[in-house]
Amino acid sequence: MPVVELSLSRLQKLVGKNTNKKQILDTLPFLGLDIESLGRNTVRVEYSPNRPDYSTDFGIALGLQGILGISKGILRLNIRKQGNYEIKVDSSTSKVRPFVTGIIARNGSLDDKAVKQIINMQEDLHFGLGRKRKKSSIGVHDLDRISFPLKYTTTSRDHRLVPLNSTKESSISEILRDSEVGRDYGSILGQSAKVPIITDAKGQTISFPPIINAALTTVTTKTKNLLVEVTGIDKQSAEDMLSVVVVILQGAGFQFSQLKVSGSKNSTPNFAPRSIVFDADPVNKILGLNISGSMLVSCLKKCRLGAVMKGKKIQCTIPRYRFDIFGGMDIVEEVALGYGIDNLKPAWPASVHIGEKNATSERLDSISRLMTGLGFMETLNSTLTSEQILYEMTNRDSSQIISVASSKSQEHTILRDLILPGLLENLSKNIHETYPQKFFESGTVFSKGSPIKETTNLACVSASEETNFSEMKSILQSLLRIGFSIKCETKTLSGHALFSQGRVAEITVNKKTVGYIGELDSKVLENFKIRTRVVGFEIKLNGLIFD
């Protein structure tokens, strides 16, 4: 989950009404914000990816004000319709990045801390909602450097501009090749010969989305007026993103004017809230509460939503930036938050149920009990293991290997088809401990099927100078006889990679092969650096003691 660092004194000021730090710290978790670490005046909180408005202290302050009852209900958004701010979309963009939207934000001021918060928000939006800028991405510009109307169009890769944080003009190709953002996000544009740009009335390039802005419109702490543009491949996602920016900038004291968007399936963004009308009953029922309609209204307002009673029903108004609210169940959650999770008292459901273990679990439990009774220690190994342990060290054929893609760990790259190699690895790690050592493990093994087959095996090893084939065979036969009334036999086998020639057998039950038993091959043991005699077996349990 993403993390944001907050200054407590700044947050206090934003929340207002003489709130103290303790109050704030106690309340944060009830907004769903986990405190990750706490400094003298800073707190780092984890927020949910579905609430990008919590990526800044402006958004968190809004939430705190609601839940603390300082300021409740929906935040009014004033967007002036007048003004000559316009962006025209050229149809050539439809093949690369078809949508653009934006807003004009004026008469605000951004100190260092505010700039830091806004950058954090931008990064969060790019990563989550924007799917690493692919779906949508933001550009924030100094409005006073720009002449309207703007044009959203495409250009060739040899088009030149001075990119942000640079003084030198570069071509699009150079930016994509030489800059970090270019290399990270260039693939979004694919092989397309034409790339999107935003130019102003004077023909100056102000942005090369989704890669980088032009240096021309760099925002500093002196900037008072902003243009925010969002481009993307999904109109709604772009507008969602813009709506978050707007609510945050409103918190930072900006006033808004509309940016008219026209041309090629684009339109001026609509920030109007949505409404959901619902009954109190189902909400109370799912939460296990019995609260009045007016109380429900109050709960919703504490979550910065609009709410009024409409007869017996409740009408909830949802601001544009709360696109995480899909429907009724999301409203239920808002009610719960407004009511206070702390005020929800755990109850005990009246209905009677009789629980039971799965038959497989029951049988595996019996095996564990019997095996420990027979003196074997249980070990647990990963089913995702390494080629080295599973095949190389055991001299086995690896043609039926099942691997995972791009594992971050060398030890976890393939699925096991046998448990025994893992037990040998366990013996290998314990050669300095006293002998005899006796291990067993039961668990899933994998083989190719349609597309993959999973079975449950039991494997067992005994290591000491005195151990021998007979010991292992009597363990195996006792286990199956005592536990499951199964009679098994061992049949001479000409050879097996894991075991010594002449000391290996097939385990059969009713003439069907269910596994192998024998003395481990000396070369295999050498590979595992085991210096004592080892005997072992592995059997498939499916079809034997469960389906």
Next chain:
Amino acid sequence: MSHVLHDIEKQIIKLLKSTPNLTEEQLAQETKLSMDQIRRGVEWLRQKNLADVTEISHFTYALGKNGLDAKKNGLPERRLVTLVQNGPKTFDEIRSSLQGLDFNAAIAHAKKNDWINIEKTDTGSMISLKQETTKSSDEYVISLLDIEPVADVFRDEDAKPLKSLMERPDFIIQHEKKTKTVSLSETGKNIDLEKLDSGAIDVEADVPHVHAARIHPLKDTINEIRETFVHLGFSEINGNLSQSSFWNFDALFTPQDHPARELQDTFYLKDLNAKQLATPTQIKNVSNAHKKGWRYYWDIQEARKMVLRTHTTCVTIKHLADKKPDEARIFSLGRVFRNEKLSFKHLAEFNQVEGVVVGKHITLRDLMGIQKEFYRKIGLTKVKFWPTFFPYTEPSLQSMVYNEKLGKWIELFGMGIFRPEVTKPLGITKPVLAWGGGIERIAMLKFGLDDVREFYNNNLSWLRTATKCQ
């Protein structure tokens, strides 16, 4: 300290009563016990203040390389006087027969024995015999020794020449051997011999550790959790560890471009695609839910990709989609996988449990109650709930449990109500309340571990000794 004596101790005491001072070797010889047993017995008696042990060093001597040479050819000073027997000789003449260290030693010792005179002349220093020489005490000591070590061959007056010879390089080799002489202490002497034969044994003595074969500590916790779910009226279901993306992600309303579905978080099985995904209706409805909710082109090929399940929820949701129960309490427990870098708190493969309650009248408060009862049963009594976010539940809560040892609240299981976007397309009409989480985290609390990897190290000394602390 107990006055019941071990059989070894009794035998030693009996012997010492008749023969007061004996070495450990003599004790072993007389009792027919091994040296090891005697050493242990003597040590026990010493600790109980029943016996005194005095340690005496014995020395043996043998001739070294130069000593053997002196025994054969005479000491250097003897060889010197032989050279000047028939008249004085210059240093240079002597040096042709006695070189290096031997020359210096010969001059020094011959002078000490008062055997020679040295005169300075124009042609250099001259050595002449002073008087007729007798066998020196050094020569006598050499004659007593040989290549085999010996002791007790010396007279008192031999001590000085012995010491002097030992200062000469590699003439004499000295070996030290310590013997312990054991005698009874005053208390030991007063022990009643008859009482010793009463047949009592030392019931307070330390004994060796034995190792029990055990169920793995993590499995022990897994079993406890499984039992607890059953006690709470839940029935166990299970399913495969390998799953199609459809059940692991799509059926749970996780969009196909969601970051959690990327290779860097999820293990995809190389080149393996599911042939049979789900029923045609299930596929159609899930596809529509994605198109409507997330507005993108839903690709069935993406849903076919096989993954190692990232949660047990895929098993739960498939069960619910296939059975559509009106009322149920079921749980699923087992291994799940995340493509994580391993660390003290992250594993690539770990265990998870998840329970769901289905019912027309079930409430969020009920689920909180069930969970509280679950924690109480496994010994965790201080529990509180916070809101959180899970992609497929709404509302979502997480439970926090207070750990006395760490003195802080720890996040344990999550819970929530399955989103209608998940249940509706699969034809599940009743509310489904789910709860669960990782098991290793609970096992770590129980066994006081701070590194989760310890569970899979299978370190035998830990497996043999691990104890529950909660």
